[in-house]
Amino acid sequence: MAEKRIVLRNCGVVDPQDIESYLKAGGFKAYEKARRMKPRAIVEEVKRSGLTGRGGAGFSCGLKWEMALNARGGQKYLICNADEGEVGAFKDKYILSRDPFGLIEGMLIAGLAIGAPQAYIYLRNEYHSLNSLLGSAIEQARAKGYLKETDIQLFEGAGAYVCGEESALMNSIEGQRGESRYKPPYPAARGLWNMPTIINNVETLMNVPHIINKGAGWFSDMGTGRSKGTRVFSVSGDVSRPGVYELEMGSPLKELVVDLAGAGEIKAIQIGGASGNIIPGYMTDTPLSHETFLGSGAVVVFNPTRDIIDIVYSDMRFLNEESCGKCTPCREGTEVMLEILGRLKQGEGRDRDVNTLEELARVMAAASLCGLGQAAAVPVLDSLRYFYNEYIDRIGQSHFLRSYLGGELTKSKEGIR
Numbered sequence: 298m299a300e301k302r303i304v305l306r307n308c309g310v311v312d313p314q315d316i317e318s319y320l321k322a323g324g325f326k327a328y329e330k331a332r333r334m335k336p337r338a339i340v341e342e343v344k345r346s347g348l349t350g351r352g353g354a355g356f357s358c359g360l361k362w363e364m365a366l367n368a369r370g371g372q373k374y375l376i377c378n379a380d381e382g383e384v385g386a387f388k389d390k391y392i393l394s395r396d397p398f399g400l401i402e403g404m405l406i407a408g409l410a411i412g413a414p415q416a417y418i419y420l421r422n423e424y425h426s427l428n429s430l431l432g433s434a435i436e437q438a439r440a441k442g443y444l445k446e447t448d449i450q451l452f453e454g455a456g457a458y459v460c461g462e463e464s465a466l467m468n469s470i471e472g473q474r475g476e477s478r479y480k481p482p483y484p485a486a487r488g489l490w491n492m493p494t495i496i497n498n499v500e501t502l503m504n505v506p507h508i509i510n511k512g513a514g515w516f517s518d519m520g521t522g523r524s525k526g527t528r529v530f531s532v533s534g535d536v537s538r539p540g541v542y543e544l545e546m547g548s549p550l551k552e553l554v555v556d557l558a559g560a561g562e563i564k565a566i567q568i569g570g571a572s573g574n575i576i577p578g579y580m581t582d583t584p585l586s587h588e589t590f591l592g593s594g595a596v597v598v599f600n601p602t603r604d605i606i607d608i609v610y611s612d613m614r615f616l617n618e619e620s621c622g623k624c625t626p627c628r629e630g631t632e633v634m635l636e637i638l639g640r641l642k643q644g645e646g647r648d649r650d651v652n653t654l655e656e657l658a659r660v661m662a663a664a665s666l667c668g669l670g671q672a673a674a675v676p677v678l679d680s681l682r683y684f685y686n687e688y689i690d691r692i693g694q695s696h697f698l699r700s701y702l703g704g705e706l707t708k709s710k711e712g713i714r
């Protein structure tokens with residue numbers, strides 16, 4: 298099965314350092330068209346296309362824009378979320394480094410739609426090497442006069458995963474601690490400096506010029522009921538051809554990991570990063586869509602030599618380290634989960650550990666302030682669902698080790714006596 302390259306169409310084709318190359322490939326035609334449209338007509342077109350956010354939550358892009366367009370008073374802001382801190386995610390980096398003008402065009406159309414005179418690209422600190430390329434692309438677009446309605450500024454983060462979460466990201470731009478905010482109010486109503494703000498992922502915005510050029514109907518003809526268009530994935534782990542691939546929404550997971558990325562025997566696949574779903578290798582017929590699994594587009598493949606509890610432990614170590622600590626369920630929940638998983642990993646599991654993990658998962662999902670804590674238990678619950686025996690084996694081993702070592706100790710004590 299071949300890829301369907303829409304978002305990635307210009308990657309490797311245009312010169313990311315030269316705006317003339319992008320213009321020759323038909324660049325900024327969608328922006329010119331959008332300038333002749335009323336903001337509401339742009340929003341309607343994007344709404345009808347069914348474009349959903351590619352940053353994880355999958356919310357309707359058009360609906361979000363409509364909220365910002367309707368929001369009253371004050372300056373409006375647009376932010377492109379290029380934080381991409383999710384484990385195993387590198388598709389935004391691929392896009393940013395190969396088609397920065399495509400992103401700028403998408404941002405300018407979004408700026409016209411919601412009426413934002415100021416936009417930011419929030420670039421993760423670890424992508425500092427892209428700073429000058431993006432800065433030069435912005436300057437070239439400015440020199441051509443494209444930034445008159447919406448100016449674009451580059452903002453580099455300080456290296457915190459939680460700052461990819463939209464409200465923590467806004468705190469970071471404002472110079473405050475990178476912690477999530479209580480919601481509502483949502484950013485479209487009160488965001489950056491309490492003004493209506495739209496935050497969209499890189500890939501979401503990359504789709505916009507194509508929708509304006511080719512129409513909502515063309516876009517919504519691709520994909521499934523709730524998942525329109527294509528999706529860009531970064532695939533890594535136990536595969537022979539790791540990389541970035543774009544497929545139509547609804548394509549089976551097998552096409553991505555086996556046909557394109559070259560996976561052999563698969564034990565498990567994690568989709569969506571450290572807090573993403575973990576599914577067994579026999580489920581590769583599952584279609585990739587919002588209705589099943591998608592998340593941030595990070596896909597990591599594990600072969601049969603991998604240990605599931607080790608994988609989940611590593612996920613939790615990352616989430617625990619990156620929890621901002623503002624809310625108790627996430628701060629304490631990831632701590633206790635890490636402790637239990639560490640115990641299981643060491644062969645020191647206890648009978649009640651599985652129940653405690655399940656109870657913690659329920660509380661964290663219901664009571665955490667943001668998606669970090671809410672989703673932290675997803676890999677734990679999935680691994681319990683699909684790889685339950687591995688947990689039971691570990692607890693069984695612990696019993697064996699305890700009774701064996703306990704017995705040895707008793708014997709040696711007796712020996713001393």
Ligand SMILES: Cc1cc2nc3c(=O)[nH]c(=O)nc-3n(C[C@H](O)[C@H](O)[C@H](O)COP(=O)(O)O)c2cc1C
Pocket residue numbers: 349350351352353354355356358378379380381382383458459460461462463464496497498499501502667668669
């Ligand atoms: C802990 C955490 C990290 C996140 N990191 C990112 C990220 O790096 N990039 C991103 O686009 N969205 C990220 N998100 C999702 C954003 O909060 C937000 O939903 C997204 O930027 C909205 O854009 P979209 O509607 O285009 O998907 C993260 C969410 C959470 C909870």
